[in-house]
Amino acid sequence: MSAISVEHVSIRFGGLVALSDVSFDVPPGEIFALIGPNGAGKTTLFNVVSGVYACTDGRIRFNGKTITGALPHELARKGLTRTFQNLQIFFRMSAAENVMVGRHLHERRNPLLDFLGLPMVHRQNAESRKLAEELLDLVGLSGLGDQPAGELPYGVLKRLEIARALATRPSVIMLDEPVAGCNAVETAEIAHVIRKIAGSGMTVMLVEHDMGFVMTLADRIHVLNRGMTLAEGTPSEIRNNPAVIEAYLGTAKPGETSRAHG
């Protein structure tokens, strides 16, 4: 059974067709990449799968169950979460608190107990804080827990979002441009983290423009162009697909593909 099945999904905004009849399956534990030129509909598709937008037509299934129209927090409860292309960090919190928010579903949360500040609430805070530190270590942000998130640089925040998403203990994690704006060292670190989490059985869906990153990391790639499926296959199949080269790269020479921001 697929972790995620997207079946004939379309979405229109007014007269604009943003996605048209897109279908694919992501088996559990796979690293599945979505690529395509700007405006191809990658982030829109992410928004539809994660419940941020409701699709106009089609169906989405998660571990075989239909989830079309479910709200983001309902999907998170089922084990699906994501990061964002333009950061959605909680800027008024510390880095560790950001990750602790990701623990929300696994915390005991009774507003009355919280209001009374019972010892068990404080104990749980300490526990969540410890787990947050561990996740910060995992993504290479050791020791930054107490930093206000608003003061951290972009590349750090990208990784903070990944740590925060991992704190929900998802079975599927969707990463929207996880290495955009990161330097080579940071990119390599993030690739390492993604391999590690996929190795633990988690399904990873990602959107990314950095072709080198996608080609070395992804098990399979789905190419979108103008809201429609253009191709799907392994990295080597995609690299040699004439339609992809034509649409995605235009007149660019194959040698320039590695960092095409088309």
Added chain:
Amino acid sequence: MATALQILFSGLTVGAIYALVAIGFTLVYSSSEVVNFAQGEFVMLGGMISATAVAAGLAPLPAASLAIVATVVTGILLYGLAVAPARDASPIVVIIITIGASIFIRGLASVGMGKEFHTLPPLLATPTLDLGGASVQTQGLVVMAGSVAIVLTLWLFLRMTKLGRGIRATAANRLAAQLAGINPRVIVGLTFAISALIGALGGILITPITLTSFDVGTLLAVKGFAAAVLGGLTHPAGPVLGGLMIGLLEAVGAGYISSQYKDVFAFVVLLGVLFLRPQGILGGRAVERV
């Protein structure tokens, strides 16, 4: 039939004033994202200064001119001294500043012009007119005609003059307008001046019907703000539609339900409309980008 006509008439009269206040809100908001809660005080100043000047022996026209000039100067000072210095503050802070300004203006008005009700003589010699069996105040017609003239003049100004195009450009895209050599501070200051002018005119027009006092501004600000949001804060025709709608709803509520509960009726319908069209009646749909 006569009752219905009367209700329509009084609804449009009050609605026209709400529309003028709402235009002030949207004009300032669309060029600066500032919600100016002192907007109602402009209406108060227009009516109060004219009435005080007339009572002091000035002829109506010079009195009205004095009121307009004083109100416009107040609007420019409000921007220059209170809003512009806080332009990088958060919206709620700027709102509190304009509320402080309205308390300040109201306080000064009560000291300078007293706390009693003031009135102005109506423009036309015949105070009432028989219209299809309904007896209507001619001043109501003056309010409507005046409001239409104000809206048309504003429209022409925004379309035809260089300054007007500057306002529209700033509203559409502040950064681009700035790059094109338009000084946003001048433009925003101008919108404060224009909304003060429009408010003052509204106050002068309506005072013969409703009377005025130093504290009428608050309720007008509340209604005008609601009208602006109802119409869609950024659409040019929104405030006119929103203002007229609230005026009519109140008149219908007062005529058919009870005059005490007219505002309840108006707000309940307003909330209903916002549920159906969260972007305002004329506002465009915004897709949240993430």
Added chain:
Amino acid sequence: MRRILANPYAPAFALAVVVVMVPLLVPSPFYLRLATLVFINALVVVGLNLLMGYAGQISLGHAAFFAMGAYASAIGPAHLGLPTLASMLAGIVLTGVVAYGVGKPILRFKGYHLAVATLGLGVIVSIVITNEIAWTGGPDGMQVARLWIGSWRVSGVANWYWVAGITLIVAMLGAANLLSSPTGRALRAIHDSEVAAGVLGIDVARYKLLVFVISAIYAATAGAFLALFDGHVTPVTGGILRSIEFVAMAVLGGLGSILGSVLGAAVLVVLPQALTSFHEFEHAILGAILMVLMIALRRGVIPSLQSWLLRGAA
């Protein structure tokens, strides 16, 4: 320095010191009465700050909840023959229920729409209070029966000073507890990014409603206290100007600062008293001070002072 400023319980502790010190330093009934009014207003503003400063949802109608608490305490004994204490408690619970019912639809609104919706709530409640004369006494208001708790007759400034002061301390401790808990983190997350809060499993609508109800309960409690303390209640209690005043207190003190809420309430309660010597210029001066403070300390008094102190210490 940073540690003291960051301690979530420091504001409640500071207030406890103030509550104990005021009667020792200025034992006159006038000042105790003023302090009691500050505590009562601060109680509303602490709750409003949870809603506005932490969860990021505006309300221009909180005087409606304030008035519901006040009028419930008055109407119960006068018209229903209920004991005052029972009326007060029932009024607070009922206000919470009303906030739940009203909040459910209107909290779908954001920003200026929410502002208009809550403003509408305030207008509606104030009109009902002014016009249902048989129940509320109309514009003249109504007398409020004294509060008895067992054989203790809670009346006069000597009693209410402590009731209001201690309740405020408890309310601040509760707010501080809440903020450093999963519930508080969820609220603060919603303020910064609703969509991110959602994908992390936070039921955004539920938490908005929760904090709306909590803030309404704070307001209703304060309203009941004011009515019982004054022995008289009028529609001014629930007017839209009152709602706007509460917001001004919260913003002036500093959104997102519990101590700021108390300070904002203190400034806007004490200032008009201090300005009475200016007679007719009272309002003009009040408006001018509000403007100048907001322009100078645009993040609110306490947050602006905090960052200034931290910069000094660093």
